[in-house]
Amino acid sequence: METSPIIQSKNLVKHYDTGSVVVKALKGVDLKVTRGEMVAVMGPSGCGKTTLLNCLSGLDDITAGNVFVEGTDISTLKDDVKTEYRAQHMGFVFQFYNLLPVLTAVENVEMVLLLSGVKPKMARIKAIEALDTVGLTGYETHRPSQLSGGQRQRVTLARALVNDPKIVWADEPTGDLDRMNSNEIMNLMVELNERLKMTILLVTHDPGVAARCRRIIHMEDGKIVKDVPITAEDALKHPKEGDYDCRGERDTGAARISMQQESSL
Ligand SMILES: Nc1ncnc2c1ncn2[C@@H]1O[C@H](COP(=O)(O)OP(=O)(O)OP(=O)(O)O)[C@@H](O)[C@H]1O
Numbered sequence: 001m002e003t004s005p006i007i008q009s010k011n012l013v014k015h016y017d018t019g020s021v022v023v024k025a026l027k028g029v030d031l032k033v034t035r036g037e038m039v040a041v042m043g044p045s046g047c048g049k050t051t052l053l054n055c056l057s058g059l060d061d062i063t064a065g066n067v068f069v070e071g072t073d074i075s076t077l078k079d080d081v082k083t084e085y086r087a088q089h090m091g092f093v094f095q096f097y098n099l100l101p102v103l104t105a106v107e108n109v110e111m112v113l114l115l116s117g118v119k120p121k122m123a124r125i126k127a128i129e130a131l132d133t134v135g136l137t138g139y140e141t142h143r144p145s146q147l148s149g150g151q152r153q154r155v156t157l158a159r160a161l162v163n164d165p166k167i168v169w170a171d172e173p174t175g176d177l178d179r180m181n182s183n184e185i186m187n188l189m190v191e192l193n194e195r196l197k198m199t200i201l202l203v204t205h206d207p208g209v210a211a212r213c214r215r216i217i218h219m220e221d222g223k224i225v226k227d228v229p230i231t232a233e234d235a236l237k238h239p240k241e242g243d244y245d246c247r248g249e250r251d252t253g254a255a256r257i258s259m260q261q262e263s264s265l
């Protein structure tokens with residue numbers, strides 16, 4: 001069984017120098033993610049969750065420490081090699097990775113493939129398949145403005161999975177969605193993880209979303225303060241629970257109870 005980490009950080013430090021102040025966004029993060037894991041990252045606003053995803057995926061340069069992806073220290077790679085690796089092996093469900101409003105759903109999805117050199121005919125076939133996977137058959141020619149928020153997020157997901165990535169990075173993928181759409185997106189993410197064996201790192205404020213993952217990492221002030229497999233009873237509880245606002249539904253304990261029931265089956 002493959003146990004070597006697909007993603008690993010060692011004493012990862014990230015500072016943002018804004019000119020007047022230096023923001024210490026990550027203060028030494030050690031993390032190992034094994035191939036095929038589905039990990040939720042939680043923590044209060046500003047604690048460094050997005051920064052962590054940006055640094056681990058190589059979107060952003062790091063200040064100190066190391067990030068290894070599939071065993072390679074990404075700081076040793078040239079920018080074009082990193083970009084190529086991302087295009088081929090990573091999918092992003094980031095809110096700032098907006099869909100292009102002038103393109104249709106299928107054009108938004110196939111763009112990823114065209115940019116990495118796939119022939120137009122094949123790109124179109126794969127984009128249609130990816131839209132089918134997320135339940136959007138019939139909406140191929142709709143522009144983002146002609147789709148609901150949930151449907152738009154499914155196009156984003158189709159775009160993330162169209163190149164069959166090894167790793168999917170998702171930053172609050174259900175952030176703007178109601179409960180029903182949020183559940184649908186999470187059903188798809190779980191399917192990508194379980195059926196297609198994609199490794200997923202997902203940032204969320206929503207304990208219900210985190211409960212669908214296999215492991216929860218809690219961050220606080222640029223550091224990991226807790227890292228627990230989801231089978232643990234208190235996985236959803238942040239060490240300083242109550243100190244920050246869970247923007248999603250409140251943690252009623254229902255998710256934990258249903259998990260306990262599942263694990264006792
Ligand atoms: N480009 C940047 N320049 C300067 N400071 C930044 C930059 N990006 C993030 N920061 C700062 O780094 C810290 C971590 O930000 P980050 O966006 O990672 O937080 P977060 O945990 O994702 O928060 P949220 O839940 O609100 O999205 C914050 O103090 C933020 O203000």
Ligand SMILES: [Mg+2]
Nearest residue numbers: 049050051171
């Ligand atoms: Mg963020």
